[in-house]
Amino acid sequence: MDRDRSSLRERHMEFLYFPGCTLNTKAQNLDEAGRGCAKVLGFELKELSNWTCCGATFPLAKDDIMALAPPARLLARAKEEGSTLTTLCSVCFNVIKRTNQLIKGDEEKREKINTFIEMNYQGDVQVLHYLEILKREVGFDTMKGALKRNLQGMKVAPFYGCMLLRPFEEMEFDDKEAPKIFEEFLDAINCEPVDFPYKIECCGAFQSVGAPEVAVECAYAILNSALRNGAEAVTTTCPLCQFNIDNMQREIHQRYNGFPGIPIIYFTQLLGVALGLPVETLEFHRNDVDPRPLLKKKGLL
Amino acid sequence: MKIEISRGKVHNAFAQKVEEISGQNLFACYQCGNCTAGCPVSFAMDLGPHQVIRYSLLGLEEEVLECNTFWMCASCLQCTSRCPKGLDIARIMEAIRLVILRRKERLDRLEVAELSDEFLERIPQIALISGFRKFTS
Ligand code: SF4
Ligand code: SF4
Ligand code: SF4
Ligand code: SF4
Numbered sequence: 001m002d003r004d005r006s007s008l009r010e011r012h013m014e015f016l017y018f019p020g021c022t023l024n025t026k027a028q029n030l031d032e033a034g035r036g037c038a039k040v041l042g043f044e045l046k047e048l049s050n051w052t053c054c055g056a057t058f059p060l061a062k063d064d065i066m067a068l069a070p071p072a073r074l075l076a077r078a079k080e081e082g083s084t085l086t087t088l089c090s091v092c093f094n095v096i097k098r099t100n101q102l103i104k105g106d107e108e109k110r111e112k113i114n115t116f117i118e119m120n121y122q123g124d125v126q127v128l129h130y131l132e133i134l135k136r137e138v139g140f141d142t143m144k145g146a147l148k149r150n151l152q153g154m155k156v157a158p159f160y161g162c163m164l165l166r167p168f169e170e171m172e173f174d175d176k177e178a179p180k181i182f183e184e185f186l187d188a189i190n191c192e193p194v195d196f197p198y199k200i201e202c203c204g205a206f207q208s209v210g211a212p213e214v215a216v217e218c219a220y221a222i223l224n225s226a227l228r229n230g231a232e233a234v235t236t237t238c239p240l241c242q243f244n245i246d247n248m249q250r251e252i253h254q255r256y257n258g259f260p261g262i263p264i265i266y267f268t269q270l271l272g273v274a275l276g277l278p279v280e281t282l283e284f285h286r287n288d289v290d291p292r293p294l295l296k297k298k299g300l301l
Numbered sequence: 302m303k304i305e306i307s308r309g310k311v312h313n314a315f316a317q318k319v320e321e322i323s324g325q326n327l328f329a330c331y332q333c334g335n336c337t338a339g340c341p342v343s344f345a346m347d348l349g350p351h352q353v354i355r356y357s358l359l360g361l362e363e364e365v366l367e368c369n370t371f372w373m374c375a376s377c378l379q380c381t382s383r384c385p386k387g388l389d390i391a392r393i394m395e396a397i398r399l400v401i402l403r404r405k406e407r408l409d410r411l412e413v414a415e416l417s418d419e420f421l422e423r424i425p426q427i428a429l430i431s432g433f434r435k436f437t438s
């Protein structure tokens with residue numbers, strides 16, 4: 001274990017970090033825990049200077065170049081400050097990574113975008129999600145060596161949602177129908193990953209604004225599936241997923257009488273618990289269904 | 302419903318516009334229904350995504366623009382990832398939204414003024430911003 005820790009320190013890894021607007025406000029629990037864990041694991045998250053919102057949607061119309069400007073601009077700035085850019089929010093990750101792929105592969109659009117943002121960016125920043133940093137750069141084995149609390153026996157359902165994975169060819173994240181990285185992560189922190197058929201389903205995304213009654217049904221299907229498969233908690237990487245399956249449980253309770261409710265915990269919060277971070281720094285008061293009773297029951301608080 | 306099929310109808314201006322904005326060839330669709338079967342919100346749609354594609358090619362512009370399918374679509378890309386013909390159906394749904402949102406009447410699907418203060422307090426930026434991107438002109 002000591003050897004692992006010291007080898008981490010020797011490597012001194014530094015990654016540019018794009019928090020995104022939601023992590024700066026409502027999803028501070030995702031952000032703060034992520035920053036705290038990075039410190040313990042010996043890598044530095046250097047916040048990108050001067051960032052803006054990425055737009056929260058990758059434009060699906062072929063002629064919509066305008067919506068590519070914000071993510072392109074922040075990629076171009078990242079290039080000036082480093083070589084690898086990381087995010088915690090799945091949606092930011094999706095928008096930035098897809099934009100990067102497009103700039104790399106489409107010369108005509110690259111020129112248009114560069115002319116518009118008055119920069120010269122070629123698509124050569126590496127974009128990694130925080131989970132990929134843990135797996136590829138830190139290493140799940142090394143992470144195991146740094147654990148301070150034992151989460152053994154805690155049954156957690158990993159909810160991937162859509163944006164980490166799709167489109168599969170561009171995101172290059174994991175298998176499109178049977179991804180494993182989240183399970184490997186849970187294994188590494190001694191949780192018991194719960195396999196459930198809804199792990200790559202959509203939570204309704206922005207329909208929580210457009211058609212909330214529909215988003216509630218999506219969330220219910222996901223949570224019901226996790227519960228049926230024995231989950232005690234669900235973990236997410238995305239503030240939109242989190243909102244839809246955590247906060248919207250209020251509506252689920254109104255519609256479905258016997259729904260027991262289930263805590264939804266950001267993956268960085270779980271990691272923070274496992275790494276022994278002080279619980280106050282993990283901002284559990286921001287989770288709508290309070291995970292602390294479960295953590296207490298497991299002897300972790 | 303009686304539908305008259307002609308060459309002109311199949312290559313109608315509406316379908317062409319959808320193809321242009323989405324960059325997808327609607328004729329590639331062979332109506333297997335995979336997209337609709339895997340769609341997490343199809344239960345709330347008037348027509349399945351595969352029907353929307355066929356209706357467009359049949360020149361049923363009004364029926365398509367009046368159905369709620371593309372407004373219900375959550376851009377989750379499940380259909381896109383599973384279409385055996387490689388069609389990006391999520392782009393087709395976006396294109397139809399844009400046919401409406403780009404009209405000069407600016408008929409937005411979502412009105413900020415109609416969202417309650419309590420709801421605005423509650424939702425995270427990410428939901429609002431992506432919602433506005435999808436539902437307003
Ligand atoms: S995707 Fe969301 S969290 Fe990320 S920057 Fe955009 S709006 Fe903010
Ligand atoms: S499940 Fe919903 S919020 Fe989560 S990534 Fe997918 S679209 Fe986004
Ligand atoms: S999955 Fe593809 S080919 Fe099948 S109906 Fe849908 S769009 Fe058509
Ligand atoms: S992208 Fe839209 S149409 Fe396709 S599966 Fe998702 S919600 Fe359904």
